[in-house]
Amino acid sequence: GESVGLHLPTLSVQEGDNSIINCAYSNSASDYFIWYKQESGKGPQFIIDIRSNMDKRQGQRVTVLLNKTVKHLSLQIAATQPGDSAVYFCAENSANDMRFGAGTRLTVKP
Amino acid sequence: NAGVMQNPRHLVRRRGQEARLRCSPMKGHSHVYWYRQLPEEGLKFMVYLQKENIIDESGMPKERFSAEFPKEGPSILRIQQVVRGDSAAYFCASSPPGRPEGKLFFGSGTQLSVL
Numbered sequence: 001g002e003s004v005g006l007h008l009p010t011l012s013v014q015e016g017d018n019s020i021i022n023c024a025y026s027n028s029a030s031d032y033f034i035w036y037k038q039e040s041g042k043g044p045q046f047i048i049d050i051r052s053n054m055d056k057r058q059g060q061r062v063t064v065l066l067n068k069t070v071k072h073l074s075l076q077i078a079a080t081q082p083g084d085s086a087v088y089f090c091a092e093n094s095a096n097d098m099r100f101g102a103g104t105r106l107t108v109k110p
Numbered sequence: 111n112a113g114v115m116q117n118p119r120h121l122v123r124r125r126g127q128e129a130r131l132r133c134s135p136m137k138g139h140s141h142v143y144w145y146r147q148l149p150e151e152g153l154k155f156m157v158y159l160q161k162e163n164i165i166d167e168s169g170m171p172k173e174r175f176s177a178e179f180p181k182e183g184p185s186i187l188r189i190q191q192v193v194r195g196d197s198a199a200y201f202c203a204s205s206p207p208g209r210p211e212g213k214l215f216f217g218s219g220t221q222l223s224v225l
Contacts, residue, residue, distance in 0.1 A: 008150050034213050043114075043201050043216030044153070089152060091214075098143070098203075098214055100153040 008087060010105045019077040019108075023090030023101045028071060030092035035064060035075045038087045038103070047075070047088075082108050112137065114204050115184075116217035124225050129189040129196070131220045135204030142185040143203045143214060144177060153201065159185060189222075197224045 013019045025033070031052040036044035050057045050064045050073075057064050063076040073090050085108045090101040115134040123129050135142050140161055145153040155169040159179035170177065174192075179185040189196055199221050203214035 008152075036216075041218075043203075043218050044214075045216070046213045049213055099155055100145070102152040 008103050008105045010107065012107045012109060013080050015080060015082060015108050015110050017080055019075075019080045019084070019106060021075045021077075021088050021104045021106065023073040023075075023104075025071050025073060025090065025092040025101065027092060027094045027099075028068075030094040032093040033064070033066060033073055034091045034093075034098070035062075035073075036089045036091060036100075037084075038089065040086075044089060077106075080106075080108050082110060084108055114139075114202055114215050114217035116200075116202050116220050118220060119218065120221045120223070122223045122225060123192050125193055126191050129192050129222055129224075131187040131189075131200050131202075131222070132184040133187070133202030133204075133217060134184040135202075136215050138206060139204035139215070140207045141205040142179050143205075144185075144187050145201045145203065147199045147201060147219075156187070192222075192224045194224045197222055 034049040035047040037047050038044040048059045048062050048064050050066050055066050061078045065074045075088060077084055085106055087103045087105050089103045091098045114136055117132050121129055133142060142159045144156040146156055147153050157170045157177045158166040159177060161179055162181050174190045176188045199219045201216055201219045203216045205214050
């Protein structure tokens, strides 16, 4: 029979607040990580990346934190705006391909 | 500089028909990836191709599904004898030559609906 997927975890924040989206990755050999943003009806878009020799990287309003000890990745969005409402995926790269996490739906309340 | 182009945007098929999904990578990109996404779920890796070569098809169902990336022309994801469970969004992504560790550039996807 068909497999049943789990619904996406959701995070709801007030406009102007900071958002933190978490991701656990599976492969300790992964050496490159990316956060993608997917708006409704569109393909994922690159937000920010980080290599395994770093534990923090900052972009414009976004920060990615990497904790290799517990295989955990987080995306922090400062001063969240309505345009940030989307599904956010973390992805890890090892060997030849990029594998995606389950995603988190971020909803920004005005 | 055009991005990754996928067509058709929407595809409707009846059970038992064939579905052909096309993907033209970004100019200069030689790596193509196909992902499948069900509503409210994440992206599931299907296949990774370079020109004329399948590098990793570990996410592709063994039957009815095939993919190619010919020397000339777009990459094609082909689904034979479609069933309702094939209904999903199929996304293609590309990356430049070299070790494929860089970020992927995604198309807008093809929404396949099987009646």
